Amino acid sequence: MGEQQSSLPVVIIGAGIVGAATGYFLARAGVAVRLLDAAAPASGATGAADGAVSVGSKQPGPMMDMARAGTALYRELAEEGLLRDLFHTRPTFFVAKSASEAEVLTAHAQALRAAGSSVVWLNRDSIARRLPSLCTDAVGVLEVENEGHAVGYSIVSRLIAAAGLRVDRCASVSALAWDRASGHVGGVRIGDQIVAASAVVVAAGGGAGALIDLPDVSRPRRGQQLVTERAPVLNASLPGSVLSASYLLSKKTDGTRSASRGYGVVIDPLQTGQFLIGSTREDGQTNRDNDIEAIAHLAATAREMMPALGGLRIIRCFAGVRTAMCDGLPMVGRLKGIDNLYVAAGFEGDGICLGPLTGKIIANLVQGREPGFDISAFDPNRFAGERIAA
Ligand SMILES: Cc1cc2nc3c(=O)[nH]c(=O)nc-3n(C[C@H](O)[C@H](O)[C@H](O)COP(=O)(O)OP(=O)(O)OC[C@H]3O[C@@H](n4cnc5c(N)ncnc54)[C@H](O)[C@@H]3O)c2cc1C
The missing domain is CATH 3.30.9.10 (D-Amino Acid Oxidase, subunit A, domain 2)
Structure with a gap:
């Protein structure tokens, strides 16, 4: 985040498990957050999931590795009290x-x-x-x-409450207020309003691709x-x-x-x-x-x-x-060429398992820290300029 924008909040688009977890870890670090959703918290895939927190159901490779780290984080958050009674081994x-x-x-x-x-x-x-x-x-x-097992909407409620966040409901973001030439995003557009941001995190599930100009991936x-x-x-x-x-x-x-x-x-x-x-x-x-x-x-x-x-x-x-x-791997990371735009989406049937860890990773990136987990396989820039889906 640039010095001069630090009084502005980090705007997170999407209050599913990924956006809520990102908001939680940022707020815990003292960063101002504004969490927006086109409908309501957990109204997307997160509210309609089973809730398996499983390494066994992943394909070998980066997803299996991330699921191991994601499961370990659930265990840690349950032990420290945040997810007590919500995560069951x-x-x-x-x-x-x-x-x-x-x-x-x-x-x-x-x-x-x-x-x-x-x-x-x-x-x-x-x-x-x-x-x-x-x-x-x-x-x-x-x-x-x-x-383990965790009910997605209960995790979202707990994260939002623990972080003391208020979610802007019915706040559908139609576009990012960005200027590719300057390499910076200034906020997000909702109707005819611009919500200013120090950084933007696109955690909008199926709505993410359209917002970052990758509608077909x-x-x-x-x-x-x-x-x-x-x-x-x-x-x-x-x-x-x-x-x-x-x-x-x-x-x-x-x-x-x-x-x-x-x-x-x-x-x-x-x-x-x-x-x-x-x-x-x-x-x-x-x-x-x-x-x-x-x-x-x-x-x-x-x-x-x-x-x-x-x-x-x-x-x-x-x-x-x-x-x-299209390639079976989510997008997690910063968008190349834009210094303050991050995306975390595309988790198919694995986002309850990977959501809290992804939130922690994105919160680290937003604060200019190392992600804490190797996300190179999930780099959103692998799709740059492509229209992959037939
Ligand atoms: C039937 C089913 C079973 C599943 N079972 C499991 C399981 O057992 N284990 C597991 O790990 N995962 C499971 N999943 C997958 C898991 O639910 C998802 O991967 C995860 O919930 C994705 O979280 P998310 O936060 O990325 O997206 P979502 O929960 O979809 O949240 C995205 C949010 O963004 C909002 N949004 C979208 N566009 C905009 C916009 N333009 N402006 C503002 N807000 C916007 C939406 O309203 C939504 O609330 C299952 C999914 C389904 C459907």
Whole structure:
């Protein structure tokens, strides 16, 4: 931040988990912040997510490494009190139903071990002991230890309250007030007003690309989910979330579009005693509708995985829209050529896990510090001048 602008706030566009976390870490460092949202806090993907804080669900490479650091930060923030009662440690179980799925999971286990995660392979006998409610046709289960769960909108509320921030609601930013020639952004435009800023952080999820002149590098990917009634005894028999091996495959990273639903089942035993069952990955879908076909498919697949679920009522269905980058990696960093413009967006199905860490990283950058984590793979400038999506 330049000396002469330091009395102006840092304007953060977007009060999802990434914007709220950025606001929290900046405010904690004594930096003035103005947090804006086109609607309300957690009204985007953050409010419609499951909440897996998981290293096991990431592809090997920078995402897996960042998820490890992100999970460690959740643990630290829970221990220091900020996220007490909101972050719950638990394992993740990946289920193979065929020899070829078991092969995929075996390779994944190696990658997780190499990244520092602790994993256990369960065979048929140990599956029956560890996961008594699981289907009997699983040929193997990969257990990833020390993972966690956090409800996105609760994290956002806690961060905003702890930082003493007030969110400007219904404040849709139409453009940045920037002058590329001077290499500086002076603020953001809302209607016919300019909100002046010492620095601008674009944490606007699916709205980020348009604001930084990269409208085509990301695309929406809808996820439909359902929640069952409470079933405390069954819930207690499941020590962590259960994912089909095909879930890993549904998290495509090659940038290809798919017309299919991208089903990959996740059964999540919630703290409430309910089960959350997800989800679809529907490219190009921006509406938050549910449809019977998708919900029936998810329910049937979950019942195949855990037969006792078939006796539970579905009490809620909902959908959210992830922001998927064309190369599968989020954008985190400063925009080249503009000294005070930062972006953090494009987290697809991983932003609850990575949100607090990203907020810390961006807060460090805004204050002229080292990010504290290697973000070179997420450099937003890799897209400069490109229109990647077909
Ligand atoms: C079905 C589903 C399941 C998921 N499950 C998981 C999971 O288990 N684990 C996990 O880690 N992640 C999960 N995710 C992904 C996670 O929800 C997202 O990656 C994360 O919430 C992204 O946070 P964000 O702050 O970047 O974006 P958002 O939460 O989308 O927030 C962006 C905000 O910016 C605002 N905005 C946009 N444009 C503008 C503008 N022009 N002016 C002002 N404000 C603007 C929006 O109103 C919005 O509130 C899931 C997502 C979905 C949809």
